[in-house]
Amino acid sequence: MSVFEAINTEIGGSEKFWKFDQRQNFQETFKNKVYQKSKSGILKEVNLSLCQNYLVKVGPNSVNKKTLLDWKIVEPFIEDNGQNARFGFSIGHLSWSKDFYVENQETLDTWIQHLSTVGIMMDFENDFSIIKELGNGAFGTVYLAESNDTAELYAVKSISKHDITANPANLANLINEIKFMRKLDHPNIVKLHYVYENQTNIYLVIDYVGGGDLFKRIIKRKVYSEEHIAKFAQKLLDVLIYLNSFNIVHRDLKLENILMVSEENDYDFKLTDFGLAAEATEGLSLRCGSPGYIAPEILRKNLYDSKVDVFSAGVIFYILFSGRMPFPGRNAQEILLRNRDCKISFLHQQNLSKLAMTFILRLTEPIANLRPSVKEALNDPWFEKQLNSAASQNHLVSKIGKFQACRKIMGNIS
Template sequence: MSAQNLEGTINEITILRKLDHPNIIKLYRVYENDSQVSLVLDYLEGGDLFSRIMEKSKLNESSVAKLTQNLLNTLEYLNTYNIAHRDIKLENIMMVSKNDDSNFKLVDFGLAHEVNESMTQRCGSPGYVAPEILRGFKYGAKVDTFSVGCVVYILLSGKMPFFGRDTKEVVRKNREGIICFRDRVWEHVSAEAINFIVKLMEPKPEERVDVHSALLHPWFRYQLRRNSNEDYMDWDEDFDISTSRGSSLK
């Protein structure tokens, strides 16, 4: 195990030992020898959210709202421990089972960190990273809020908010933080959902909503009253989130 991987594993162990939440991966035991460290974690057979939506190729808005609300509640719990995850993305949201209504667990706390005034480390995954991280500015827990906005954008459109021919172009667009809703698929998404995404993905952190404010958004009140079996949205023929599976920033 490399020194960098070992550091991330130790960090993950330290943080997971503090946490106990139904939507966070649970650490049961740690085994260590001279060459490796092994963690005993929850068994999650449903795969990650990236794989789930690649298989489904369609979602409905009320289901996305329910998942998003649970994800924000999870981040609000992390806030009580003053912890930022710093790598929220589809691949780090694991489904407990293969059922359509499966619950999820947030995983991979290797980059998680106690929030402090001097956080400037460049980390996360291109396409999901808050612009202030890419600009080298000091940042706080709102970086996770931005990443949740990226997740919601993808779930409702089947597209990456910052698409590029290569990682360099993705990072450049991600740094600028400019998003658009011109694709036809957005014609079938509610105005409340689009407003919600805009507030979460505000490039300026001082103007971006925090987790608590995001949970009060009217999108939830409207969508969670609806039947989750209705109004499925078919993503168009240009459906492509393949660039989501990219390498993390170093």
């Protein structure tokens, strides 16, 4: 049985495939001729469109019916009776589904190409080849895989269905990860391309980011200049503004969840792991996150909002400045106690500017109401100084380049 069947029923409110919807403003993503089999076995054309993550059917008198595809299995099929082949795809689950027919293999491939980005696919082993293991965590194993069609490389997160069904929290994390990552499209966020399910596992096919995580990068680089940190910090805070536009709180910002794009560049990255993400439409209460990065209001069991991500970002910037954790401890309990008390020291950062220290202290303010929002953090004087300094240096380099080019031209003329 699919782990997504119960989710689909819960979200849909029933096991009925279609739901009536009188709205006419669907944003059509794809449309092509589709047929359904009548009771007498005759194929009749139906008016079917893919509209983002909905399949929409327009019946007589322009009455719309729709079905949400997020948690439904999509499976192509070929019916061959030895004379004629019928091509089609099934959408739904074992206990209830709908079959749709198309004219040929090419049209079927095109439908599957579109449906695979919004539904749950079944044939992972046919579509991808595992190359090697990249990492192993508490919630799945990540592999490097190659698309059998395009030879493009992806990272694949494999999660045991046994682990998902045995622990409700794991199922909630999986739902969050799929739900939020399918919403997001940002150059600094890992993109979820496909979701697969077989008898034993769930596979999330995501961007492959080859530069390693930020934790490993800091071990290698030790300490960054303030100018480099400003470029990185600006991008991370821009990502948080983007998440805020969807009312999404990440709730697990940490070095290991920031993947560096390349070995050479220290500020291009992609944020990953949305298993603990939540919609911040109202005050949140779940205690979650990673020790050393958690906002104090979470540890104090207070209601909280998107400012918890600002706090975690402040911790990350502190580590970039110093190469140290702000709340060290011999075990998780010690770290959490210091994390909750939130006393940050700059004793080992003699070369850190006063503006930088103030910036860190503002972002890691223990009282949430006094902590800046993401937009306020981006307007901090430290940012203005660093980015203006970088702009001045770029302007100087540009002027020197033009001067040297001018000398070369003048030399050639003389």
